[in-house]
Amino acid sequence: MKTRGWHFHLTSLAPANLLLAVVGLGGLALYSRLMTTEQYGAYVLALTAQLLGQWLLFSWLTMSVARFTPRMRKPRQARELLTTVYAMALMVGLALMGLAWGLDMLYPEGSGRYRPLVFATMSMMVCRSMAQIGLESHRANLRIGRYSLLESSQALAGLGFGYVLVSRGAGQPEFALWGSALANLGLLVVDLPWILRNLRPGCFSRPLLQSIWQYGWPMAVSLVLCMSLASLDRFLLGYLTGEEAVALYGAAVSIAERPLSIAFNWIGSATISLSFNAHEREGISAANAIMQGALVTLILLTWPMAFGLAALAEPIATFMLGREFHQGVANLLPWVALIGLLKGFVDHYFAQTFQLTGRTAALSGTYAAALGVNLLANLILIPAFGLPGAIASAVLAYVTAMILQVALADAGLRRRPPMMDMLKALLACGLMYGVVRLLAFSGTVQGLLQGVGAGVLSYGLVAYWLDLAGIRRRIARGLADPKR
Structure with missing residues (x-):
C-alpha cells in the first residue's frame, strides 16, 4: 500500500477536523462565559452521559456501516445495509424516548430540576446517532467532500443554535444540547434525498442484522469502556467534591484534549482504513509499514501540541475562559495535556492493532483492566487529594492500558519504537x-x-x-x- 494514498486521506480530512477543533474550543469559550460553574459542570456531565449512551446503544450500528460498506458496494447490497441499519437505529431511538416518557409519567417527581436536561440529552443522542449513519457511509465510500461539508455545517450550526438558546435561557445547560440536536436534525433533512434513495422496505435483512450485531457488540463494549475510562473521574469528582471541581476539570479537558483528540482521530481515521486494505491485499507486513509511518507522524505532531498547551496554559485559560476559571484551569492544563497524549496513543494507535487482527475481546479486556485501576485509584486518591488525585488516577489508568495493549499485541504487529x-x-x-x-x-x-x-x-x-x-x-x- 503506497503512502501517497495515506497522505491524500490526511489532506482530504484535514479541513473538517480543524473546523471541529475550532468549534469545540469556541463552544468552551462561549458556554464558560454564559454559564456559572455549576451550570457548566452539569453540562459536562450531560454531554458525557450523551456520549456514553450513544456509544452503548448506537455505536454497534454506526461502526458496522464503516466496516460493511466496503464489502457491500453493489446498489442492492448498499440499500440492504442502509435500510437495516436505519430501521434498527430508529427502533432503538423510539424505544429510548418512549422509556424516558414512561418513566417520567410514572415518577413525575423523580427527575426534578434535571428533567429538561435529561430529555435534551436523550434527544441529542438520538439525532446525532441517526445523522452519523449517513456520515459514516459517506466517509466509507470516500465521498470526503460531502462528508466534510455536512459534518462541518452541523458543527457550526450546533454552536450557533446553542449560543442563541443558552444566551436567552439564563445559561441553562440543556439549551446547548438542544442546539446540537437541532443541527443534527437539520443534517438529516439535508441528507434526506440521499437517504430515501437508499431505503427500501423490502431490503431489511435479519441475517445481515445478525452479522452486524456479531461484529458490532464487542466494539461497542470497547467504546463504552474507553469512554468510561475517560469520564469516570468526572462523575466521581462530582459525587465526592461537587460540581465546581467538575467544571474546572471539564474546562481543562476541553481545552487540552479536544485539539489532541482531533489530531489523533484525524491521523487514526486516515490510517486504519488503509491498514485494513493493506492487511487484506498485501499481508501483515504492509499494514505494519503504514502503522509505523503513522506512529512517527503522531509523535511529530502531538508531542509539540501537548508541550505547547503546557507552555501557554495561563494565556490560554485567560483568553478562553471566564474569570472564575482562569487560575484553576491554568494549573490543570499541563497535566491534562499529558492525559490527552496518553489517551490518544491508547485509543487511536495501539488499539488499532487489535482491530486489524479482529481480537476485539482482548481489546475490551485491556480497557476493563484500566477502568478497574482507574476506579480504585480515584476512590482512594480523590477524597485525599481532590483534583490532583483524579489526574494521578487517569495517568495510572492509561499507562496500564498502554502496557497491556503493547504486551498483548499480535507478534506480527509489534513495532519497535523509533x-x-x-x-x-x-x-x-x-x-x-x-x-x-x-x-x-x-x-x-x-x-x-x-x-x-x-x-x-x-x-x-x-x-x-x-x-x-x-x-x-x-x-x-x-x-x-x-x-x-
Whole structure:
C-alpha cells in the first residue's frame, strides 16, 4: 500500500477536523462565559452521559456501516445495509424516548430540576446517532467532500443554535444540547434525498442484522469502556467534591484534549482504513509499514501540541475562559495535556492493532483492566487529594492500558519504537517549551498568536537542526519535485 494514498486521506480530512477543533474550543469559550460553574459542570456531565449512551446503544450500528460498506458496494447490497441499519437505529431511538416518557409519567417527581436536561440529552443522542449513519457511509465510500461539508455545517450550526438558546435561557445547560440536536436534525433533512434513495422496505435483512450485531457488540463494549475510562473521574469528582471541581476539570479537558483528540482521530481515521486494505491485499507486513509511518507522524505532531498547551496554559485559560476559571484551569492544563497524549496513543494507535487482527475481546479486556485501576485509584486518591488525585488516577489508568495493549499485541504487529526520533522530538519539544515560557506571552489574541508562532518556529528550527524523522531530506525532495 503506497503512502501517497495515506497522505491524500490526511489532506482530504484535514479541513473538517480543524473546523471541529475550532468549534469545540469556541463552544468552551462561549458556554464558560454564559454559564456559572455549576451550570457548566452539569453540562459536562450531560454531554458525557450523551456520549456514553450513544456509544452503548448506537455505536454497534454506526461502526458496522464503516466496516460493511466496503464489502457491500453493489446498489442492492448498499440499500440492504442502509435500510437495516436505519430501521434498527430508529427502533432503538423510539424505544429510548418512549422509556424516558414512561418513566417520567410514572415518577413525575423523580427527575426534578434535571428533567429538561435529561430529555435534551436523550434527544441529542438520538439525532446525532441517526445523522452519523449517513456520515459514516459517506466517509466509507470516500465521498470526503460531502462528508466534510455536512459534518462541518452541523458543527457550526450546533454552536450557533446553542449560543442563541443558552444566551436567552439564563445559561441553562440543556439549551446547548438542544442546539446540537437541532443541527443534527437539520443534517438529516439535508441528507434526506440521499437517504430515501437508499431505503427500501423490502431490503431489511435479519441475517445481515445478525452479522452486524456479531461484529458490532464487542466494539461497542470497547467504546463504552474507553469512554468510561475517560469520564469516570468526572462523575466521581462530582459525587465526592461537587460540581465546581467538575467544571474546572471539564474546562481543562476541553481545552487540552479536544485539539489532541482531533489530531489523533484525524491521523487514526486516515490510517486504519488503509491498514485494513493493506492487511487484506498485501499481508501483515504492509499494514505494519503504514502503522509505523503513522506512529512517527503522531509523535511529530502531538508531542509539540501537548508541550505547547503546557507552555501557554495561563494565556490560554485567560483568553478562553471566564474569570472564575482562569487560575484553576491554568494549573490543570499541563497535566491534562499529558492525559490527552496518553489517551490518544491508547485509543487511536495501539488499539488499532487489535482491530486489524479482529481480537476485539482482548481489546475490551485491556480497557476493563484500566477502568478497574482507574476506579480504585480515584476512590482512594480523590477524597485525599481532590483534583490532583483524579489526574494521578487517569495517568495510572492509561499507562496500564498502554502496557497491556503493547504486551498483548499480535507478534506480527509489534513495532519497535523509533527511539532516535523520540529522543530528538523530546529535545525539540523541551527547547520549544523553554522558549515559550521565557517569552511570557499575554492572554490576548495577539499574545496567543505570538506564542503559537514562537513555538512553531522554535520547534521547527530545532527539528531541522536535529534532522528529526529525516526532515532535511523530505524538504530537499519537495523543493526538487514540488508535485511529489
